[in-house]
Amino acid sequence: MELNPTAAAGTAIKQPVPTQAPSPEYAAYLKRQKNRQTLISASRLFLLAAFLVTWEIVARTHMVNPMLTSYPSAIWPTFLDLLHNGNLLWHTWATFKATLIGFVISMVAGVAIAAALWWSDFVNKVLDPFLVIANAMPKIAFVPIFYIWLGSEYSVYGMAVAISVFITIMVAYEGFRGIDYNKIKLAMTLGASRWQILTMVVLPGSVPTLLAALKMNIGLALVGVIVGEFQSASEGLGFLIINGSQVFKLNIVMTAIVILGILSGLMYMAVVRLEAATTRRYA
Numbered sequence: 001m002e003l004n005p006t007a008a009a010g011t012a013i014k015q016p017v018p019t020q021a022p023s024p025e026y027a028a029y030l031k032r033q034k035n036r037q038t039l040i041s042a043s044r045l046f047l048l049a050a051f052l053v054t055w056e057i058v059a060r061t062h063m064v065n066p067m068l069t070s071y072p073s074a075i076w077p078t079f080l081d082l083l084h085n086g087n088l089l090w091h092t093w094a095t096f097k098a099t100l101i102g103f104v105i106s107m108v109a110g111v112a113i114a115a116a117l118w119w120s121d122f123v124n125k126v127l128d129p130f131l132v133i134a135n136a137m138p139k140i141a142f143v144p145i146f147y148i149w150l151g152s153e154y155s156v157y158g159m160a161v162a163i164s165v166f167i168t169i170m171v172a173y174e175g176f177r178g179i180d181y182n183k184i185k186l187a188m189t190l191g192a193s194r195w196q197i198l199t200m201v202v203l204p205g206s207v208p209t210l211l212a213a214l215k216m217n218i219g220l221a222l223v224g225v226i227v228g229e230f231q232s233a234s235e236g237l238g239f240l241i242i243n244g245s246q247v248f249k250l251n252i253v254m255t256a257i258v259i260l261g262i263l264s265g266l267m268y269m270a271v272v273r274l275e276a277a278t279t280r281r282y283a
Contacts, residue, residue: 078251102160103221110168135166156228163224175209
């Protein structure tokens with residue numbers, strides 16, 4: 001009777017492989033890292049609690065005028081009231097949607113323009129002074145112009161793009177320029193076209209730079225949206241802030257600011273998660 005070699009090989013493969021336990025030194029290192037992370041999280045919570053308690057005390061004792069600063073214990077009832085009667089979720093969604101749209105447009109347009117600058121040195125030399133001047137200009141000056149050109153709704157998107165796109169162009173272009181020329185020269189030696197060099201060498205090699213641009217842009221786009229909502233919008237957290245300040249309802253203003261901080265933190269955490277996943281892929 002003949003033995004099946006495939007079955008024999010499969011039997012050999014299924015044999016358990018002994019695993020080696022981590023050394024005491026490595027186990028101690030992991031424990032120190034875990035304790036350090038726990039200490040960092042506890043310190044963050046402590047700082048937040050200390051800030052809220054200090055804010056509550058100085059307002060309650062009238063060290064500052066509570067009508068001008070509100071206080072934490074007044075924000076929660078205002079939050080519940082806005083949630084049930086003030087369309088808080090709708091205003092939050094309006095700000096988030098505008099931020100996301102402005103963020104995507106600025107990243108796509110910024111990377112595309114940076115690629116064009118990398119592609120053509122002539123275009124780079126022509127546009128460089130204009131980009132520097134546009135980036136240096138105070139973007140709030142564009143608010144009335146965008147309001148006239150785009151209307152009350154789309155001017156918010158215009159401000160988000162105007163504030164973040166120029167930073168994207170400059171950061172992405174510097175990342176493209178920082179690619180090791182030896183890699184580009186090797187690709188050229190192998191017969192790669194300029195488009196192949198851009199897509200297979202320059203863009204993958206610039207992933208860390210593009211991730212840094214993502215981190216900056218998520219905050220800049222949110223700033224642009226809030227500035228646009230201050231001027232012309234009839235919805236959004238910026239609208240709540242400016243409307244509450246006009247009628248001296250500081251509880252509404254502070255509640256909107258707290259929600260704005262939570263929203264910006266969640267968006268930043270999403271970008272950090274994307275960065276971690278992308279870093280593992282390109283490691």
